[in-house]
Amino acid sequence: MKKLSKNALIGYPAGIITGITYGLNPLFAVPLMKNGGAIESILFFRYFFAVLMLAAFLVIRKQRFRISGKQAGILLVLGLLYTASSLFLFEAYHYIASGLATTLVFLYPVLVAIIMVFLKVVPSWPVWLAIAATFGGVLIMTQGDGAQALNPLGVLLSLGSALVYALFIVIINRSKAIASISNSLLxxxxxxVGTFVFLGKIxxxxxxLTSCITTGTDWFNLLGLALLPTVVSTATLAVASRNIGATKASVLGVFEPITAILVGTLMFSEPLTANIVIGIVIAIVAVTFMITVTKR
Incomplete structure (x- = not known):
């Protein structure tokens, strides 16, 4: 039996941690929102604490913070897209189950493939097959059941979050101007950018500023949001990509929707209908198939 390489021993656990930690978004966000916390306040503190953590890490690593004017412009656009993705997702929590909302964001690789068509990068047949299967899975997911219908606004907000995140990914991969910027600094x-946007909105x-954020548990949830789904998931994604490659790291992202659904069902008693389970399985298999076959 062939032994796993050092890179595999580091990369695979890192990829799994990436999916699990990002899937923990509902665990920290939903209690804050149920307590009456304003979304802009929650996201402001999430981003603010995450910036402090990342800035401290960059200082310890003696990373240079200097960027050019052109890079600053692209980073501003990326910041606005990332901010919109978070805002849409958290707004979706008001309308549909948090686990389902977070799962729908996992469809961003398919949306990336569709966006690339407009950039004259035509997908291969496995990608078109995955796109068709994924949207079929989404249609099944959003049917709900006879007892409870899903709110279409929540579905649209979740898909909107996935779409702007897909645009975020496309710009990062296509822009040569920011290629030299490290993942952590980016x-x-x-x-x-998000910190200032949400401060301005407030x-x-x-x-x-601290709307309904009063107890120690509230502040713990805010720190949890900043640390796990933001800083840790970003850092481990970089580690996984460098050690096992972007393809395998992306495939391990399937732990994101699995975690989100488990959190929603076990912690918040969110409904888990047969349609949702079937739709999620189809979408996960389709996205995994697309990433694995195309090796992108």
Whole structure:
């Protein structure tokens, strides 16, 4: 039996941690929202704490923070897209089960493939097959059951989150101007943009900065949001990509929807209908098939 290489021993666990930690978004966000916390306040503190953690990491690593004007412009766009993705996802939690909402964001690789068509990169037949199967899975997921119908607005918000995140990924992969920027610095700059956007939204709307964020549990959940689904998932994704490659790291992302569904069902008693289970399985298999066969 062939022994796993050192890279595999590091990369595979890192990829699994990436999926699990990002899937923990509902675990920390839903209690805050149920307590009456404003989305802009929750996301402001999530981004603010994450920026502090990443900035400290970059300082320890003696990373240079200097970027050019052109890079700053691209990072601003990336920051706005990343911010919109978070906002759409958290808004979706108001309308549909948090596990399902987070699962729908996992469809972003398929949306990336569709966007690439407009950039004259025509997908191969396995990609078209995966796209068709994935949207079939989504249609099944969104049917609900006879007792409870899904709110279409929640589905659209989740898919909107996936779409802007797909645009975020496309720009990162296609822009040569930011190719020299490390993952950590890119993420830090992206989150800085989001921090100012949500601070501006708070000031404009007149929302209290600490709206319904009063207890120690609330602050623990905010730190959890900043640390696990943001900083840890980003860091381990970089580790996994470098050690086992982007393809295998992407495939291990299947742990994201699995974790989100388990959290929603076990922690918040969210409904788990047969349609949702069948739709999720189809979507996960389709996305995994696409990534594995195309090796992209």
């Amino acid at each position: 993420t830090c700059c992206t989150l800085v 000031l404009y709307s007149g929302t209290e």
